Amino acid sequence: MDAQISSSVATGLSGRYARALFALAVEGKSLGAVEASLGTLTRTLAESTDFAALVSSPVVGRGAAGAAVAGVADNLGLDGLVKNFLGVLAGNRRLSLLPAIIRDFAALNAARKGEVTATVTAAHVLTDAQQAALAAKLKAGIGRDVALNVTVDPAILGGLVVRVGSRMIDSSLKTRLDMLGQALKA
Numbered sequence: 001m002d003a004q005i006s007s008s009v010a011t012g013l014s015g016r017y018a019r020a021l022f023a024l025a026v027e028g029k030s031l032g033a034v035e036a037s038l039g040t041l042t043r044t045l046a047e048s049t050d051f052a053a054l055v056s057s058p059v060v061g062r063g064a065a066g067a068a069v070a071g072v073a074d075n076l077g078l079d080g081l082v083k084n085f086l087g088v089l090a091g092n093r094r095l096s097l098l099p100a101i102i103r104d105f106a107a108l109n110a111a112r113k114g115e116v117t118a119t120v121t122a123a124h125v126l127t128d129a130q131q132a133a134l135a136a137k138l139k140a141g142i143g144r145d146v147a148l149n150v151t152v153d154p155a156i157l158g159g160l161v162v163r164v165g166s167r168m169i170d171s172s173l174k175t176r177l178d179m180l181g182q183a184l185k186a
Contacts, residue, residue: 018104
């Protein structure tokens with residue numbers, strides 16, 4: 001992996017963890033399996049409030065967190081490297097960084113493939129077909145392959161917020177209602 005790409009794509013503490021996981025995945029020729037496991041974790045974080053609470057809770061001790069994430073990893077059928085990585089995060093009390101690490105890993109993988117990463121915020125979980133359609137639309141507009149990093153935020157009520165590089169497209173219902181409220185005040 002090119003050092004220039006990795007240092008500019010993934011920064012901070014989450015970037016260091018993501019670069020370490022990425023390097024191990026490339027070295028072990030398990031990049032696809034790690035990528036799939038991280039996708040499963042992303043969906044689980046979005047769908048399971050218990051797992052999201054475990055990841056974000058500072059109260060859960062190292063041992064309990066390690067045992068819990070090992071159980072979750074086994075239940076989800078995650079790749080061995082990702083399972084071990086989750087154990088390291090739990091042992092270092094860094095589970096709260098997991099969403100940022102997954103985002104940084106995806107950015108590193110996209111840069112390796114020559115893709116651009118689009119950060120998408122949706123009001124609900126997008127189906128695979130919806131993600132494929134969105135990626136195709138963005139590719140047509142940008143002219144490059146697009147890797148999506150999708151997060152769910154019900155607070156936007158509906159629509160999407162898409163960020164690609166320094167450009168942002170906000171078609172969320174919340175923003176439209178805020179704009180309507182401002183127009184009515186004038």
